[in-house]
Amino acid sequence: MSWFIHSFWSDTLALLSIVGSITALLHLFLRHRDYRSAAFWTAMIVLEPLFSPLLYLLLGINILRRSGRRYRSGINEPWRDPVPDQPLPFSDTDGCAAQEHQQLARTLDRISRFSHTHGNRLEILHNGDEAMPRMLEAIRGAKESISLASYIFEATGIGADFVAELSAAVKRGVQVRVMVDDAGTRYSWPPVVDALAKAGVTVRRFMPSRMILRIITMNLRNHRKILVVDGRTAFTGGMNIREGNMVSRKPPHAVHDLHFEVTGPCVAQIQRVFAEDWAFCTNELLEGPLWFPDLSATGTTTAIGIVDGPDEDMEVMPAAFFAALNAAREEVKIVTPYFLPNAVLMAALRLCAVRGVKVTILTPGQNNIPIVGWAARTLYPELLSVGCRIFESAPPFDHTKIFLIDGVWSFLGSTNWDPRSLRLNFEFNLACHDAELFQRLSAEMDAKLAHSKEITQEMLENAPPLQRIRNGFVRLFIPVL
Known part of the structure; x- marks a missing residue:
């Protein structure tokens, strides 16, 4: 009898793992849009077919997106401002710069459900x-x-x-x-x-x-x-x-x-x-x-409000960040507590530096979520190699989130540069066009930089081997951090 019970449960677990793995893989191939995340989950499911499908259900499927869509329909259509026909009255810039600012303003008007005020x-x-x-x-x-x-x-x-x-x-x-x-x-x-x-x-x-x-x-x-x-x-x-x-x-x-x-x-x-x-x-x-x-x-x-969340507003903020990076011609300044940008934003940051844009990134040296800081360090080399400058602030932990572009644009709000904020959370941000506000926020960042340490390729290469191995292992989990 004990042999029969053992055999029954073994066969049942094997069947469940096969069915769960096939179901999870089919969902991955048909629905998952982030190829890096899809590759991560595919490897996990193939290598460990018993528990990985359950982990994918808990962490890999954006269940709330469907709930979010239902909540929108339950409260009628979400508010949408009409897209204005007239250009914004930017008087502090002219020529090529004004054209770039107008283009970014129009892009944000179309990305967001709101319009510039x-x-x-x-x-x-x-x-x-x-x-x-x-x-x-x-x-x-x-x-x-x-x-x-x-x-x-x-x-x-x-x-x-x-x-x-x-x-x-x-x-x-x-x-x-x-x-x-x-x-x-x-x-x-x-x-x-x-x-x-x-x-x-x-x-x-x-x-x-x-x-x-x-x-x-x-x-x-x-x-x-x-x-x-x-x-x-x-x-x-x-x-x-x-x-x-x-x-x-x-x-x-x-x-x-x-x-x-x-x-x-x-x-x-x-x-x-x-x-x-x-x-x-x-x-x-x-x-x-x-x-x-x-x-x-x-x-x-x-200013214009930018709403982001795992519903019909999904990935609005990453699109706004990408548009701003694409429009940048002089400087990009980023302060964020969690720096794990997706592949598209990483490529946009690299292209900014290649075009000659000054890119400066400030993130905590001692993160309140240590594994996020460890994973972030594995992304530094590809940015440093093209001329981006990366600084780590001294304790205490800095939770500030600002993103500054070309002397006039400021993005501020609740969004971090990590997968959780950029894809999973409901977030709200303001995109502001104002040279004076930019200068005040830039001064805030400069004050933080004065008490921060610049990270170099040499520092990363000379890190202890066990530390680099740890960071490299944690990097595998970036899609779910």
């Missing part, structure tokens, strides 16, 4: 020490509505101050809506959604799920950071609501970051993105002057 003002906020008090002050002064979305929102430390102010706003009669990514709620205990609900705040998790469903969608997250007060003042960028951002308080794991206070017509685009995600979570439509008041010019920045 004029008369915006962006203020740079350093770390949580500047950003969090300004956000709390805005919440404290809210009269009609507050929209808040965050990937990570801790219930303790600075997060507790947000809970208190949001609760006070509700008691004043302000309409408050808060959305936190389900995965992001697990970074701290107790979950902030419980504290907010007890405080009377209307709050929802983005894509809440349990057990196996959480495992399947754990790589697919709402990574957007949005706060809109009274439909007129917005805060966005890459900063989460957590104590680690309060650098002056000397937390155990300090995080440097930049965030942005935004006023002007593009605030409506930021609000629109929140409203669509909120409708997905609750079926409640946020419309009317309470959420979308008339907005007038407050500054001189031209």
Whole structure:
């Protein structure tokens, strides 16, 4: 009898591995668009046919794309601005440069669901020490509505101050809506959604799920950071609501970051993105002057919102990055905490350097996710070989995300240069045309470079053999990092 049972389970496992492998390979050949990722998964499935098909189901299939499409259809068609017929009034450039800027502007207009808005003002906020008090002050002064979305929102430390102010706003009669990514709620205990609900705040998790469903969608997250007060003042960028951002308080794991206070017509685009995600979570439509008041010019920045996610907006941000790199003629500056660009963006960066464009990349020397830093170092040689300059910043960990082009274009928001952000996450960014904003952000990067170490080919070649072997092994997993 024991022989029969053993034989039965052996045959069953063999059959399951064969069926699972064939099914996974068929899906790969028919549906997978990234050839490097497809090659990785094909090798994994062929070499280990028992568990690899299950891993492919959990990590390799973009299940949320179909869910995202369903959520779009559930809240009607997503908002789309008409593409303007007239060129943008760029007065700070002329000749060939103006033509390149106009072409990039038109490209972004067609890539994004939104159009360029004029008369915006962006203020740079350093770390949580500047950003969090300004956000709390805005919440404290809210009269009609507050929209808040965050990937990570801790219930303790600075997060507790947000809970208190949001609760006070509700008691004043302000309409408050808060959305936190389900995965992001697990970074701290107790979950902030419980504290907010007890405080009377209307709050929802983005894509809440349990057990196996959480495992399947754990790589697919709402990574957007949005706060809109009274439909007129917005805060966005890459900063989460957590104590680690309060650098002056000397937390155990300090995080440097930049965030942005935004006023002007593009605030409506930021609000629109929140409203669509909120409708997905609750079926409640946020419309009317309470959420979308008339907005007038407050500054001189031209800005366009770029929405990216694993739905119909999929791979919009990589396309925008590629268009910007293709348009660059003088300089490219990138600050990102995670530098694992896909093959297309790697080729675009190399071509920039070959054309004579000055390419400078800044990423942390000690990454908070070590394997990402190890894998990133395997990409450096092909960029260094064509003249790109790569710097690694000293601790503490720098979470800043900015991308600067040719003295006038600035991209800022929640997107990292890695597979997770570029393909899996829901992200939001602003592309801004403003020479003065560029100069301010360029100065921020230069200040960081002053405390960073430049990486050379010689340094990489002289690294200990075991370190290079480790990095080379980790590189195999870039498609799923």
